Amino acid sequence: MVATLPRVADVWEWLDAVPDPEIPVISVVDLGIVRDVALEGETLVVTITPTYSGCPATSIIRLDIETALREHGVRDFRLEQRLSPAWTTDWLSQKGRRKLEDYGIAPPQPGGTPAHCPRCKSAHVKRISQFGSTPCKSQWQCEDCLEPFDHFKCI
Amino acid sequence: MSALFEFLLRQGDNALVLGHRVSEWCGHAPVLEEDIALANTALDLIGQTQMWLGLAGEVEGKGRSADDLAFLRDVWDFRNLLLVERPNGDFGHTMMRQFLFDAFNLVHLTELANSTDDRIAAIAEKAGKEAAYHLERSRNTVVALGDGTEESHARMQAALDALWPYVGEIFENDSVSDELAADGIAPEPASLRAAWDARVQEALAEATLRHPEGDFAHRGGKTGVMHTEHLGHLLTQMQWLQRAYPGATW
Numbered sequence: 001m002v003a004t005l006p007r008v009a010d011v012w013e014w015l016d017a018v019p020d021p022e023i024p025v026i027s028v029v030d031l032g033i034v035r036d037v038a039l040e041g042e043t044l045v046v047t048i049t050p051t052y053s054g055c056p057a058t059s060i061i062r063l064d065i066e067t068a069l070r071e072h073g074v075r076d077f078r079l080e081q082r083l084s085p086a087w088t089t090d091w092l093s094q095k096g097r098r099k100l101e102d103y104g105i106a107p108p109q110p111g112g113t114p115a116h117c118p119r120c121k122s123a124h125v126k127r128i129s130q131f132g133s134t135p136c137k138s139q140w141q142c143e144d145c146l147e148p149f150d151h152f153k154c155i
Numbered sequence: 156m157s158a159l160f161e162f163l164l165r166q167g168d169n170a171l172v173l174g175h176r177v178s179e180w181c182g183h184a185p186v187l188e189e190d191i192a193l194a195n196t197a198l199d200l201i202g203q204t205q206m207w208l209g210l211a212g213e214v215e216g217k218g219r220s221a222d223d224l225a226f227l228r229d230v231w232d233f234r235n236l237l238l239v240e241r242p243n244g245d246f247g248h249t250m251m252r253q254f255l256f257d258a259f260n261l262v263h264l265t266e267l268a269n270s271t272d273d274r275i276a277a278i279a280e281k282a283g284k285e286a287a288y289h290l291e292r293s294r295n296t297v298v299a300l301g302d303g304t305e306e307s308h309a310r311m312q313a314a315l316d317a318l319w320p321y322v323g324e325i326f327e328n329d330s331v332s333d334e335l336a337a338d339g340i341a342p343e344p345a346s347l348r349a350a351w352d353a354r355v356q357e358a359l360a361e362a363t364l365r366h367p368e369g370d371f372a373h374r375g376g377k378t379g380v381m382h383t384e385h386l387g388h389l390l391t392q393m394q395w396l397q398r399a400y401p402g403a404t405w
């Protein structure tokens with residue numbers, strides 16, 4: 001039997017359908033942690049980079065990527081981890097940033113202050129804590145609608 | 156034991172032991188936000204541990220994983236600074252210890268990002284971002300509590316005075332650091348003191364805290380020669396599962 005090699009563009013599309021386990025509205029591609037997809041001979045090599053070094057989602061993300069590749073019939077693949085250049089919120093896709101805001105999480109802004117409340121869009125916001133429900137978020141509150149919200153930390 | 160392996164154990168054990176100490180606050184911090192912040196800080200440190208000890212195991216070449224090194228060594232094998240094995244004390248004491256360590260960690264990692272060893276440079280680049288974030292919080296907390304109420308000020312001064320004798324060890328050179336500095340792998344600890352002093356003095360002044368005098372230094376942590384009794388107690392908690400059920404995985 002002659003196996004057909006996966007097309008790199010298709011693989012990117014498949015991975016763009018793998019949700020982040022903690023923020024399921026965005027994909028692992030939106031998050032910027034899939035750094036490279038390439039064929040080495042007949043082996044598909046997917047390179048990923050961790051967001052925060054202790055992020056417990058990293059191992060789940062690896063598993064979800066493996067599962068997605070298998071579901072698309074890829075048998076010969078390898079996942080590689082790359083630390084440098086270190087992950088930065090600049091790698092979040094525009095689509096990902098939009099989806100975050102729709103979901104109620106303020107997307108990262110240079111300078112570390114969210115542009116506005118993701119619900120009522122007021123710019124009157126204050127930081128409650130540098131840390132939030134996951135390693136990648138901090139806690140803020142809107143001073144107009146008073147709703148607390150998460151901000152995707154800028155790193 | 157090679158100098159490189161020894162150095163990587165120092166890096167990994169600092170992150171591991173401090174990460175464990177900070178995790179002891181989980182569910183006990185004075186307010187919910189601080190509880191979450193402490194847990195996240197601990198998580199970052201444990202993540203950094205995996206990178207450092209993972210590389211240590213690779214360099215050693217005996218097939219030991221980061222988990223093996225974390226859970227199957229005894230007190231005398233650990234190479235962390237005495238500072239990080241100190242008990243938590245009150246919240247202010249924990250934050251003062253964190254500040255003193257974060258300031259060192261950031262200054263050190265910034266230099267390590269230029270290491271001639273690419274693997275070390277990559278870990279340092281990653282961990283340095285987290286250390287900068289930790290330092291922002293620990294510094295601001297030290298300032299807020301130092302320049303806070305009479306009670307909080309007194310507690311922060313007491314914490315600083317109690318922890319100061321553990322500062323000297325951080326910056327001591329020895330044969331391990333000499334060898335790595337000669338190869339451009341890691342800076343001499345003594346060379347980091349000025350940058351650390353600048354950061355710490357600036358924050359202590361804003362916190363209205365008195366800079367301790369005297370340079371007496373407890374030592375023996377990073378060489379493994381003499382840890383305090385506290386490390387053994389910490390390991391009984393951290394390692395009990397692997398000790399009770401050797402080889403258990405999930």
Ligand SMILES: [Zn+2]
Nearest residue numbers: 117120142145
């Ligand atoms: Zn609002």
